[in-house]
Amino acid sequence: xxxxxxxxxxxxxxxxxxxxxxxxxxxxxxxxxxxxxxxxxxxxxxxxxxxxxxxxxxxxxxxxxxxxxxxxxxxxxxxxxxxxxxxxxxxxxxxxxxxxxxxxxxxx
Amino acid sequence: xxxxxxxxxxxxxxxxxxxxxxxxxxxxxxxxxxxxxxxxxxxxxxxxxxxxxxxxxxxxxxxxxxxxxxxxxxxxxxxxxxxxxxxxxxxxxxxxxxxxxxxxxxxxxxxxx
Numbered sequence: 001x002x003x004x005x006x007x008x009x010x011x012x013x014x015x016x017x018x019x020x021x022x023x024x025x026x027x028x029x030x031x032x033x034x035x036x037x038x039x040x041x042x043x044x045x046x047x048x049x050x051x052x053x054x055x056x057x058x059x060x061x062x063x064x065x066x067x068x069x070x071x072x073x074x075x076x077x078x079x080x081x082x083x084x085x086x087x088x089x090x091x092x093x094x095x096x097x098x099x100x101x102x103x104x105x106x107x108x
Numbered sequence: 109x110x111x112x113x114x115x116x117x118x119x120x121x122x123x124x125x126x127x128x129x130x131x132x133x134x135x136x137x138x139x140x141x142x143x144x145x146x147x148x149x150x151x152x153x154x155x156x157x158x159x160x161x162x163x164x165x166x167x168x169x170x171x172x173x174x175x176x177x178x179x180x181x182x183x184x185x186x187x188x189x190x191x192x193x194x195x196x197x198x199x200x201x202x203x204x205x206x207x208x209x210x211x212x213x214x215x216x217x218x219x220x221x
Contacts, residue, residue: 045211
């Protein structure tokens with residue numbers, strides 16, 4: 001089945017810093033989503049982005065489907081950005097395969 | 109719109125008991141998905157349902173686990189004769205027809221003692 005690799009596995013930054021999270025996948029996909037799991041365990045959908053670029057406030061994402069990767073950018077980090085960021089991909093039927101996540105810690 | 113509602117939030121069961129997890133999708137969403145998250149791991153797909161139909165159950169263990177999404181009422185994930193290895197967070201998500209973005213519920217944390 002399709003493989004999803006996220007990097008880095010852990011990232012520790014100071015408040016105000018910028019960060020780039022990467023997601024590589026092993027096959028063509030028609031569904032790619034980024035999620036944030038906050039320290040209380042809630043999963044928030046950040047982007048549905050099988051291709052192209054989207055922006056939402058301090059967050060933006062780019063997926064280059066032909067090269068099988070996606071990037072999530074977080075600018076001017078805040079402590080509330082802490083948590084685990086998951087990339088998930090799908091082919092055809094709407095089942096998603098999740099990566100192992102990037103654990104982001106933003107220190108004040 | 110209350111979002112995807114899961115209950116209970118926490119469930120403790122003794123080995124051998126049954127666990128029933130409920131999920132009410134967002135209003136207007138006809139697709140429901142169940143995922144399991146073991147500690148410190150990503151989410152693993154279990155089952156995809158539409159009203160009264162199981163579309164894809166390729167991630168469901170062959171025994172003890174079942175899921176339904178009846179015409180009326182919430183989707184139910186049922187685990188019979190629970191074992192310690194079933195301890196995990198179980199998340200439900202829903203989406204609308206033709207759009208692949210998911211909305212997740214807050215999850216049910218199952219602990220088997």
